[in-house]
Amino acid sequence: MGRTPCCDKKGLKRGPWTPDEDEILVNYINKNKGHGSWRTLPHHAGLLRCGKSCRLRWTNYLRPDIKRGPFTDEEEKLIIQLHGMLGNRWAAIASQLPGRTDNEIKNLWNTHLRKRLIRMGVNPQNHEPFTSDGSTSKASASIATRHMAQWESARLEAEARLSRESSNFSTPLLDKSDSDYFLRLWYSEVGESFRKFPTAGKTPSDSPISEASSSGKCGSISAVTTEIGHCLMGSSTIAGNQDEDIEYKVFKSITGEDMVYRIYKSNTENVTRGSDSSSSNKLDDSSESAMDLLLDYPINNDMSFLEDDMNDYATSTSAKLENAFICPL
DNA sequence: AAAGAGAACAACCGCAGTACT
């Protein structure tokens, strides 16, 4: 079929934008209460740029809500966490960092964070430690973990889309909820059951999770990762009960709210490796992989956690949440 | 002070998804 080029390159300016061009673009968008069609914008505004170039300049540098300046430690930590979940989905990551653009985050990752992880012996692709032969100690995240990540990334993207649309005053937010079926799905019964318990209906009756999940209060260790929909920023234990193997933890979301989870520390094996031969949702050995590592990052501290001995990193984090169920209260 | 290397940042390119006709 072949696509027509986005613009005729002849006579169009390329390279860095001048302050004059910036001013013209900003004035035009302000005057017209939005950019309208990017393709026709340069002509109407009197710019010798292609529409694509204008859009990039606006979205990455000229938008009034963009936060300039160096990234804070908190932002860097969040980026590392989100990258562990979402991979190179810069737009989805950026949607969780107000005022930051995907391009900016991508550059930060490629120039700083990625190298930092490599220096520490962490594979920046999957956030797992390198072994001595250069491979990673875990082949990949578990199927369940990947499944969770897919759900979560899709949800983040959907919310990012809505966020963009609502912030773009040239595109009224009309009927978007109808078009965005993923969000509807996420908040539907299907999403609800998945969020609450990804092995829905497979829980053995003798598991402590069974009762709770049936009451809609409980999820597996995988399920807690779905709560990264609230972007867990860290956690602290607030109470524990050795006898009952129950522990309470507070997770901080990026919105600042505290979320209390009840953690069951036993019987995971029975539940997650039970009768479900489809395996699509069950946990496996690598349940301690990316998601767990991310959840265990001591977010509220400085970046020194990235300088810890990686052996400790690999062993301690892999054990922490193993055989545990985490239930939002 | 000058040259080279590497880092950081800005911009471009092409693909893919979606909307529109």
Place this chain on the structure above:
DNA sequence: AAGTACTGCGGTTGTTCTCTT
């Protein structure tokens, strides 16, 4: 249903800046 246009995204490249020798 198919073709086309529009937009967003991620990868890559080009340019500028900073540091080292």
